[in-house]
Amino acid sequence: MPNTAHPARFTTLTALCTTAMLLSLSGCDQTQTTNPPPRGDTGGRVDPYRSTGIDAGSARASTVDLLEFSDRVGEALASRIATIPEIAGAADRVVIEMGAIENSTQTPSSDFAIMRRRVFASLVNSDLVRPYADILEAPEVTDRQRGRFAIDPGSTDRYDTRATYVLQGFFGELSRGGGIQSNYYYEMTLTNLQSRRILFVEQFDSKQIR
């Protein structure tokens, strides 16, 4: 009697194992078809603009807010630059440089430097900005690159401060409840280097509850 039961149990075991293996393989299959072998694994990638629980729970400002704010500043400045009389009416194209960042938050300043850089890049690539302004790399960065080619550092072109504008950022945080809630205030301005007159400002408020 036991001898007749064995094959049936064996068959069931084999079927279950096969099912498990097929399930395992089907679970992995999607990853393999979207990532051809020579290019490696892209598992764990998410859309940079997708909010995750990690952003909400982090003690730092949401990366999605930072990305969206910098996109907004770039678009706003590009669309308004032709309406700023001092820039639109200038005899020659003005120059825009990266200015300072004032960070009063618990988020590292390097994060805001990235945001400023993103705004900068959107100005470089804007057809609306190009007729009115040249976007300049920082002198120290250019000098470092020139040094690699044995070109005298410090001899890059200098510009009239009356036609020079700097893109500056201020980032503030009001924290309450031992860090459970933070209200963030982001601001970017375009200021004339000579007159210190602010010609453009974009602000952004956000609240983060952890």
Added chain:
Amino acid sequence: MAVLVCATVLACSACTTAPRTTRHTAADLLEASDTLRDSLARSVWLAGRGPSSPPYRLGLGETVNRSADRLSQAARRVILARTLLGEGMLDLFDARGVAVVLPPADAQELARFGVDEASHVGAYERPSHVAQATFSSLTRVASLAGRPADARRDTFLVELTIIDADSRAVVFTDRFEYARVAAGRLFD
């Protein structure tokens, strides 16, 4: 029944293994260089130029890693080289009057082949423009379900910029962005 439970556990473990790291993968870097190369090929900077345009000499500049991830010098160099010297780019540069030049430190390697580096890297090789690549990231960590911090997200930005070596004007810039999430602690 035990077999069924084991099978289910096996199947689930294969399906739900969360990524344990947010580090760059080869796929990320290759995709970044492909995307930036396509963008440069279609750029305003190259558009409208021809072989008779005033010559540009594009220097292979420095690559800077400001991200939270480790990136070897070789990996950084690969991005710049794949972007500027990858598929069809030298032909395109030729057609647009752009010559790509090595920095003197790299050109010293040419001495191994009997090239007089002093004459080779002369004033005529001075770049009019320099290409630089920058890696940066935004890192966020949080705890899931009240445990110690065990979840991490890194948003990476790979940026290629070409600057005029004299005026400092940025003539081209574009970036490739992506985010990675990972869960679990090292000792899990």
